[in-house]
Amino acid sequence: xxFRIAWSSVRRSFKDYAIYFLxxxxxxxxxxxxxxxxxxxxxxxxxxxxxxxLKKIAGVISIISVGVSFVLGGLIVYANGFLIKRRKKExxxxxTLGMGRNKIxxxxxxxxxxxxxxxxGIGLTLGIAVSQSFSTLIAGLFNAKMNVYEFVISYSAIAKxxxxxxxxxxxxxxxxxxxxxxxxxxxxxxxxxxxxELKVKNAWASIIVFLISVILLGIAYKIAxxxxxxxxxxxxxxSLLLGIVGTMMLxxxxxxxxxxxxxxxxxxxFKNLNMFVLRQVHxxxxxxxxxxxxxxxxxxxxxxxxxxxxxxxxxxxxxAEGMAPFSGSMVTRWIEQGKEIPDIEEALNNADFRFEHKExxxxxxxxxxxxxxxxxxxxxxxxxxxxxxxLLNGEIGVVRLSDYNRIRALVKEDAIDLDxxxxxxxxxxxxxxSNFVKFMENLENVTVNGESLRISHTKPVKExxxxxxxxxxxxxIVVPDRVALELKVSFSALDxxxxxxxxxxxxxxxxxxxxxxxxxxxxxDVYTKxxxxxxxxxxxxxxxxxxxxxxxxFLMSSAVVLALQQLVEASDSVHRYRVLKKIxxxxxxxxxxxxxxxxxxxFVPFAVAVMHTIVGVRIMNDFFATHNRSVLGSSAGLLxxxxxxxxxxxxxxxxxxxxxxxxxx
Amino acid sequence: xxxxxNVDRIEKYYGKKANITKAIDNISFKVNKGxxxxxxxxxxxxxxxxxxxxxxxxxxxxxxxxINGQDITDLKSARLEKFRVNELGFIFQDFNLLDTLTxxxxxxxxxxxxxxxxxxxxxxxxEVAGKLGIAEVLGQYPxxxxxxxxxxxxxxxxxxxxxxxxxxDEPTGALDSKSAKLLLESFEKLNRxxxxxxxxxxxxxxxxxxxxxxxxxxxxxVFNELVRGNDSRKQFxxxxxxxxxLLGGDVxxxx
Ligand SMILES: Nc1ncnc2c1ncn2[C@@H]1O[C@H](COP(=O)(O)OP(=O)(O)OP(=O)(O)O)[C@@H](O)[C@H]1O
Ligand SMILES: [Mg+2]
Numbered sequence: 001x002x003f004r005i006a007w008s009s010v011r012r013s014f015k016d017y018a019i020y021f022l023x024x025x026x027x028x029x030x031x032x033x034x035x036x037x038x039x040x041x042x043x044x045x046x047x048x049x050x051x052x053x054l055k056k057i058a059g060v061i062s063i064i065s066v067g068v069s070f071v072l073g074g075l076i077v078y079a080n081g082f083l084i085k086r087r088k089k090e091x092x093x094x095x096t097l098g099m100g101r102n103k104i105x106x107x108x109x110x111x112x113x114x115x116x117x118x119x120x121g122i123g124l125t126l127g128i129a130v131s132q133s134f135s136t137l138i139a140g141l142f143n144a145k146m147n148v149y150e151f152v153i154s155y156s157a158i159a160k161x162x163x164x165x166x167x168x169x170x171x172x173x174x175x176x177x178x179x180x181x182x183x184x185x186x187x188x189x190x191x192x193x194x195x196x197e198l199k200v201k202n203a204w205a206s207i208i209v210f211l212i213s214v215i216l217l218g219i220a221y222k223i224a225x226x227x228x229x230x231x232x233x234x235x236x237x238x239s240l241l242l243g244i245v246g247t248m249m250l251x252x253x254x255x256x257x258x259x260x261x262x263x264x265x266x267x268x269x270f271k272n273l274n275m276f277v278l279r280q281v282h283x284x285x286x287x288x289x290x291x292x293x294x295x296x297x298x299x300x301x302x303x304x305x306x307x308x309x310x311x312x313x314x315x316x317x318x319x320a321e322g323m324a325p326f327s328g329s330m331v332t333r334w335i336e337q338g339k340e341i342p343d344i345e346e347a348l349n350n351a352d353f354r355f356e357h358k359e360x361x362x363x364x365x366x367x368x369x370x371x372x373x374x375x376x377x378x379x380x381x382x383x384x385x386x387x388x389x390x391l392l393n394g395e396i397g398v399v400r401l402s403d404y405n406r407i408r409a410l411v412k413e414d415a416i417d418l419d420x421x422x423x424x425x426x427x428x429x430x431x432x433x434s435n436f437v438k439f440m441e442n443l444e445n446v447t448v449n450g451e452s453l454r455i456s457h458t459k460p461v462k463e464x465x466x467x468x469x470x471x472x473x474x475x476x477i478v479v480p481d482r483v484a485l486e487l488k489v490s491f492s493a494l495d496x497x498x499x500x501x502x503x504x505x506x507x508x509x510x511x512x513x514x515x516x517x518x519x520x521x522x523x524x525d526v527y528t529k530x531x532x533x534x535x536x537x538x539x540x541x542x543x544x545x546x547x548x549x550x551x552x553x554f555l556m557s558s559a560v561v562l563a564l565q566q567l568v569e570a571s572d573s574v575h576r577y578r579v580l581k582k583i584x585x586x587x588x589x590x591x592x593x594x595x596x597x598x599x600x601x602x603f604v605p606f607a608v609a610v611m612h613t614i615v616g617v618r619i620m621n622d623f624f625a626t627h628n629r630s631v632l633g634s635s636a637g638l639l640x641x642x643x644x645x646x647x648x649x650x651x652x653x654x655x656x657x658x659x660x661x662x663x664x665x
Numbered sequence: 666x667x668x669x670x671n672v673d674r675i676e677k678y679y680g681k682k683a684n685i686t687k688a689i690d691n692i693s694f695k696v697n698k699g700x701x702x703x704x705x706x707x708x709x710x711x712x713x714x715x716x717x718x719x720x721x722x723x724x725x726x727x728x729x730x731x732i733n734g735q736d737i738t739d740l741k742s743a744r745l746e747k748f749r750v751n752e753l754g755f756i757f758q759d760f761n762l763l764d765t766l767t768x769x770x771x772x773x774x775x776x777x778x779x780x781x782x783x784x785x786x787x788x789x790x791x792e793v794a795g796k797l798g799i800a801e802v803l804g805q806y807p808x809x810x811x812x813x814x815x816x817x818x819x820x821x822x823x824x825x826x827x828x829x830x831x832x833x834d835e836p837t838g839a840l841d842s843k844s845a846k847l848l849l850e851s852f853e854k855l856n857r858x859x860x861x862x863x864x865x866x867x868x869x870x871x872x873x874x875x876x877x878x879x880x881x882x883x884x885x886x887v888f889n890e891l892v893r894g895n896d897s898r899k900q901f902x903x904x905x906x907x908x909x910x911l912l913g914g915d916v917x918x919x920x
Contacts, residue, residue, distance in 0.1 A: 270773055270783040279765040579761040582722070583822065584750040584778050586743075 002103070006110035009090075018653050019563045020079045021119055024165075026556055026646070027072040028123025032154075032161045033131040034061050034549045039154035040135040045145040048504065049530060053538045054138065057545055064546070065164070068553050073168040075560050080112070080172050082564045084179055086571060091180065101181055108176040116169040124161065128153055141313070141541035142533075206256025209249050216246030221615045229623040247296060247608065251289040254604070255282040273585060273593045276576075280593075281600050284569055291565065292605050295558045299609035302554040304616045306643070309547030310636050311620065316540040322428055322463040324532035325411060327359075327498040328510050329467035332491045333523040344494050347522050353513055358501035360410055363494050364403035366465070366476065367487035369396040369448060373475065376446075380439035386622060387432045390473065397476045397490050398448060399426070399465060404478045407465060410497040420480055423453035425460040427475040448483050466493045467527035503530070555643060559650035562605070566598055566654045570661040577662045594658050602651045667734060669829055669862050670696040670719065675728030677714055677885075688714040689725070690885035696830075699860040701852070703873040705905075706882030707912065712866040713834055715882070719864070720832050721749050733829055750779050754823030756833035760815045762807040768818045769794075769803040775822045793825045796858075797851045813844025817851060824855060831855075833865040837872045849875040870909055874902040881908055 010017065038058040041051055084091075094104050132152065139146050220242035227236040259282045263269050269278070285292060332341050345363060355361055373381075373394050381388040404426075405415040418424060423446050429436040440460060445452045464474050498506050507530050514526035577590055585593075677689035688711045696702055706712050717723035719730055721737055729738050732752055740748060754775075762771050772790050781789070794800040797817045807815055816836060823831055833852075837845035853875055855861040867873050875898065881889040889908055893901045 266783045266786070270777050270781075270786050272777055273774070275766065275770050275777070276763065276774065279763075279770075283765055576763055576765065579763055580774075580778075582755060582757065582761060583775055584746065584753075586746045589778065 002107050002110060006107050006114060009107075010111055010114055017083065017115065018657050019560070019567065019650070020076075020083055021115065022649065022653055023075060023079055023556070023560050024115070024119035025123040025126060027076065028120055028161055028165060029127040029130060030549070030552055030556070031065065031068070031072070031164065032124055032127030032157050033134060034545070035065060035160055036127070036131045036152070036154035036157035037061060037134065037138075037545065039152050039157065040131065040138055043135045043146060043150045043152060044139055044142075046142060049507070049534050050142045050144060050538070053534060053541070054142070057542050060542070061545060061549060064549065065160075068549070069164045069168065071553055071557060073171060075557055076168055077172055077175055079560060079564055080175065081179075082568065084108075084176060085568075105177045105180045108180065109173050112169055112173050112176065116165065116172075120162065120165060124158060127161070137544075138541070141544055142537050203256050203260045206253045207260060208253070210253030210257035213246050213249035213253055216242050216249065220246055224615065224619055225622075229619050243612070244293070244297065247612075248289065248293040250608065251285060251292040251296070251605075255285040258282075273580065273589055276580070277593050277596045277600075280569075280573065280576075280597050284565070284597075284601060285604065288565060291561065295561055296605035296608045296612075298554050298558045299606055300612040300616070302551045302558070303609055303613040303643075304620070305547045306551045306639055307613065307617055307636075308620055309544045309551075310639060311617075312543055313540045316537060323472050324467040324527070324529045325463045326407075326467055326495045326529065327503075327506065328496040328526065328528045330494040330496075330524050330526050331466050331468070332493070333525060334491070335523065341489055341492055342523050344492050344524060347517065347524055351513060351516050351520075351522075355496070356501065358499050359496050359506070360499055361494060361496040362403075362406045362410055363492070364399070364407065364465075365489045365492050366397040366399055367484050368490040369398050369477065369487075371396065377436070377439045380435045380442075381433065382435060385433070385435075388435055391429050391433055391436065391475075394429075394473050394475055395490070397474075398484050398487055399476050399478050400481045400484045401478055402481050404465070407495050410495055416478070418456055418478065418480060421454055422456040422480075423448065423483075424456050424478040425476070426463070426465060426478060427460040428462045428464070429473065429475060430460065430462070432473070446477060448477060448479050449487060451483055453479060453483070466495060467529060467532050507531075552642075552646070555646055556650075558605070559602075559647050562602055563650050563654040563657075566601055567657055567661065570594075570658040574662055590662065591659060594662065595655055598651060598655045598658060602647070602654070606647065668695040668731075669698045669700075669733060670864070671729075671731040672719070673729045673731065675718060675725045675730060677711075677718060677723070678726045687885050689718070691728075692882075692885070692887050694880060694887060694890075696862060696864060698829075698862055699856065700878060701856045701863045701876045702865065703876035703879040704864065704866045704882060705868060705870075705873050705879055705909070708868065710882040711885040712868075712882055714885075716832055716834050716864070716866050719830075720753055720755060721745055750826070752829045754826060754828035754831045756816070756820050756823045756831065756836045758835040758838045760807070760812075760819045760839070762815055762819055762822075764807050766806075767803065768799065768805055768807070768810065768814075771807070771818055772803075772822045772825050775826050779826050781826075789825055790821075793821045796854065797821050798847070811844065812840050813847055816840055816844070816848050820848065820851065820855075824859075824861060829862065831861055831863045833863065835867055835869075836865065837867065837869060842871075845872065870902060870905045873905055874898050879905065879908075881912065883912065 035058075038055060041054055046054070091104055094107075095101070131154075135146065135152060138144070220239045223235060223239035223242070227233050227239065230236045259278055262274075262278060269275050330344055332344065335341050373396055374392050376396065378392070381392055383389055383392065401416070401418050408415060416424065425440070425443075427436075430440070440458055443455050443458075445454055447453070465476060468474065507528055510526050510528050511531075516522075517524050517526065580590060580593075672692060672694050674691055674693050675689055676687065676691055679686040679688055690711075692715065704712050704715065714723065718725050719732075719737075721740075725738055729736050731737070732748075735748065735752075737745065737748065762768075763774070766774065769790060772793065773786050776786050776789060790803070791800065794803055797820060799814060799817050799821060802810055802814055802818075807818075810818065816839070820833075820836070823833075836852075837848060840848060849872060852863060852865070856863055863876075865872070865876060873879050877893045879891040880887050881891070891901075891904060891908060896904070
């Protein structure tokens with residue numbers, strides 16, 4: 001019988017529960033998806049080092065999940081508290097009918113249990129569905145191939161999710177019990193009639209506050225852009241503080257300012273229920289300006305971290321393009337003037353290293369041109385631009401045509417034909433600087449060893465001549481052999497391409513070799529393709545998952561708090577809607593009013609967050625030296641859709657719950 | 666002359682078969698333009714129910730109600746809403762002002778719901794506020810107003826749209842005698858000067874004495890009718906007291 005009461009009250013107040021339910025299911029879904037990361041590996045063709053890296057990421061996510069579970073638990077208890085508040089009257093009636101506190105508490109336990117089970121079921125189903133797309137994401141991040149499609153279910157993640165959420169539900173039950181056992185009957189019955197005193201602020205004061213906030217934010221933006229991202233600079237910290245204070249003042253003054261502004265526009269103000277909407281929103285934002293500030297800043301952190309993650313990924317993709325064209329490379333390190341460059345072949349012999357049958361390889365030298373990049377294209381590249389500046393620090397190497405064609409042959413590329421008076425450029429600078437593209441367009445001749453050579457291709461080849469993960473910018477000139485005969489050697493290199501051997505054992509052998517080199521102080525670096533790729537993609541994968549996880553939890557939290565505040569507002573305002581109805585407002589007008597109100601309430605903190613994000617992105621762009629490049633790739637679009645779906649989903653659910661609270665009053 | 670309000674044999678039942686309440690039991694009456702009608706009766710006699718049926722807040726079980734010749738009992742909801750906004754004005758016992766809006770805006774709201782052009786709104790409000798003596802308090806919020814001022818603001822909201830019929834449910838119920846008097850005098854003025862038709866529910870004889878005609882209700886029926894004719898308000902009040910005591914009410918109770 002208690003079960004029936006519990007079940008029917010869950011069903012009856014389903015609209016009320018919608019936000020609570022949505023939050024629970026989302027939370028479960030998120031929690032499961034991220035904790036199932038490791039299991040996704042089974043559908044991917046991944047080398048050992050990538051798999052290890054993924055395991056590490058999963059480990060960190062698992063630690064962060066403890067913190068996340070506290071945030072989610074807090075949210076769920078908060079949302080539950082809201083529901084209980086709305087149902088105090090009903091509970092009071094149970095009590096007057098002679099039902100004991102323990103029994104009421106028991107009914108609430110049953111309700112929590114029912115809802116919990118339902119949400120766990122739906123959340124896990126959703127999570128399992130969502131996590132399938134994670135394998136695609138991981139594949140993209142690690143540049144790994146997908147095996148035949150297979151449905152992945154992580155039982156350990158399911159168990160973990162059940163455990164954590166079981167604990168959260170237990171705390172909800174304790175919370176409910178405390179409320180029911182502490183409360184007095186009279187409070188329960190009177191809970192429904194609550195009269196809030198309205199504080200009316202001076203309109204002009206809010207205009208002044210608003211203007212000050214705009215000035216503060218302006219100053220904060222300006223300072224932050226000038227100093228750049230620099231946590232050790234106290235002026236940068238000051239700009240952050242100014243930004244926070246400015247945001248708070250903005251929310252304090254915003255509503256009053258717009259109210260006054262729109263009141264002047266009589267055609268707008270005196271249209272339908274506009275003035276009612278404005279007044280409602282005005283009061284709400286005014287009384288909740290602190291939480292609006294917190295929410296807006298949280299959204300800002302969310303958007304910025306998601307953006308940075310995408311940006312970083314795009315950045316890695318650009319750098320990684322053509323970065324590791326061979327299975328492996330060896331390169332002599334930069335040697336001080338006058339010292340001898342080590343001989344790679346000799347070093348291999350000393351290490352007792354033999355190439356295997358399937359390992360095709362080529363030795364070659366790179367020569368110095370004698371002039372710096374700055375001398376060559378200093379008038380094109382802008383020294384104040386961070387990415388151009390990086391490029392200016394690079395070096396120019398000269399490669400003989402015959403060497404170049406031999407290493408092309410390694411990866412089965414056709415030989416290049418250069419006539420006797422021509423040269424060709426190999427460089428990925430174009431990925432980083434539009435100034436460089438301009439430079440190339442204007443470059444007709446290059447002087448090598450006193451001889452002027454015609455540039456044969458205006459578009460440089462973007463494939464590197466060695467694997468080079470740590471300094472991913474390169475600029476080489478390929479010249480006919482005779483021109484480079486007398487040039488000084490800059491460094492020696494060896495490229496190896498595996499034609500159909502076992503990658504894992506290859507990887508192992510060269511890792512051992514590298515270790516041996518460093519133990520014996522041999523100044524030669526060994527870069528295998530797997531290692532190069534891992535360095536580039538591993539960090540990006542790590543940031544992506546971390547950013548996504550924390551970003552989505554923050555996004556959800558902000559939306560939940562906004563939603564609940566709106567619903568509190570709804571129950572506090574039902575008498576107002578009753579009046580509107582009585583004086584002749586139509587249902588359509590009232591629904592529009594609710595829509596506009598909820599929309600503004602969701603939109604304003606988001607818009608402020610977007611404003612901050614635009615500035616933040618600019619600073620981040622400077623920091624990561626990613627100017628002149630569009631970072632809005634396909635993943636950004638997808639992410640925007642996800643954000644809008646979650647935030648919009650909360651908005652819509654809030655809107656319809658609000659409507660039903662007003663309608664059922 | 667066609668009556669502005671024609672109530673034709675209406676009945677209103679509450680509840681299901683087993684325990685039916687006849688809140689209204691076969692009532693008919695007519696109201697002409699410019700009349701000021703009082704409806705009196707003991708608690709539970711069906712006054713509010715009658716008013717709710719006329720104001721389309723509630724629906725009748727049987728019978729018809731015509732306002733300006735229009736049968737409101739068979740209007741579809743969309744037209745009903747429109748009709749309500751254009752033809753009726755309400756004054757409620759507990760004011761029903763919106764606490765978030767100023768007095769001015771509360772009055773304006775009735776006009777914006779009606780779809781009045783923004784540029785006419787100000788002059789309409791100033792005009793009605795002048796008549797009801799609330800011009801000085803238009804910028805105030807309801808919590809800054811006295812009960813009498815609130816009720817006059819609510820009245821202003823009801824009449825500013827120039828409705829054919831003003832319906833008032835115990836408008837003086839929450840007022841002290843001085844405020845009640847002020848409000849009733851402004852009703853009288855509205856009725857005389859603007860030819861406003863008023864239907865006012867009250868259980869208070871003093872309040873009722875301001876009207877021209879009084880319908881007495883008991884157990885859902887109209888059992889008596891008093892017309893003021895050329896009596897002074899005092900004389901009319903005396904006659905009302907007689908009927909009330911006949912009804913069994915305690916005279917001291919209604920004074
Ligand atoms: N919604 C309802 N459901 C059931 N019965 C109702 C409802 N509204 C009113 N009644 C009943 O109808 C009868 C008339 O009620 P009504 O509110 O019209 O009385 P009234 O004359 O306005 O009384 P008062 O002077 O106390 O306001 C009463 O017996 C009441 O119990
Ligand atoms: Mg009544």
